[in-house]
Amino acid sequence: MTTSVLLDTGPLVAILSRKDSSHRVCVEQLRTIAPPLLTCWPVITEAAWLLRQYPLAVQRLLSSFSQQWIKFLPLAENDVEPIGKILQRYRKLNAQLADTALVHLAEREGIDTVFTLDRRDFSVYRFSGNRSFHLLPE
Numbered sequence: 001m002t003t004s005v006l007l008d009t010g011p012l013v014a015i016l017s018r019k020d021s022s023h024r025v026c027v028e029q030l031r032t033i034a035p036p037l038l039t040c041w042p043v044i045t046e047a048a049w050l051l052r053q054y055p056l057a058v059q060r061l062l063s064s065f066s067q068q069w070i071k072f073l074p075l076a077e078n079d080v081e082p083i084g085k086i087l088q089r090y091r092k093l094n095a096q097l098a099d100t101a102l103v104h105l106a107e108r109e110g111i112d113t114v115f116t117l118d119r120r121d122f123s124v125y126r127f128s129g130n131r132s133f134h135l136l137p138e
Helices: 008-017 022-031 043-051 056-065 077-089 097-109
Strands: 003-007 036-037 070-072 113-115 134-136
Touching: 003 097, 008 022, 008 043, 008 056, 022 113, 036 097, 043 056, 043 097, 056 070, 077 097
Parallel strands: 003 036, 003 113, 036 070, 113 134
Antiparallel strands: none
16 A cells, blocks of 8 residues: 555545546545545645535545545645745646645655646656656556
């Protein structure tokens, strides 16, 4: 099983919505990851927005924390400047706050694996000395 995995918005939405075209592949990938998956408030906010027409899915999203398959990595005031620098570095990609918060957390926590459907951006993002991310699903 894979450990220390950052969770992006796409798989989170796919897991919670059976109508999502990536639901099956994300659920299968989830079975290979040792919980908890690590994420942050910008990812949860983005997922809740995308699931807004499915109140039951938003409720399942929030209950994911009590079931302990997702855990928050805290972001504090001193994280704002580094996240802003990452947003600036990737401005031509139109990087989103959730993505850049995950890139910052990868750097801060030393995590190189991201569960994401956003291959376009996460294949470009770099951390810790220009290292690329290991992306799930493979």
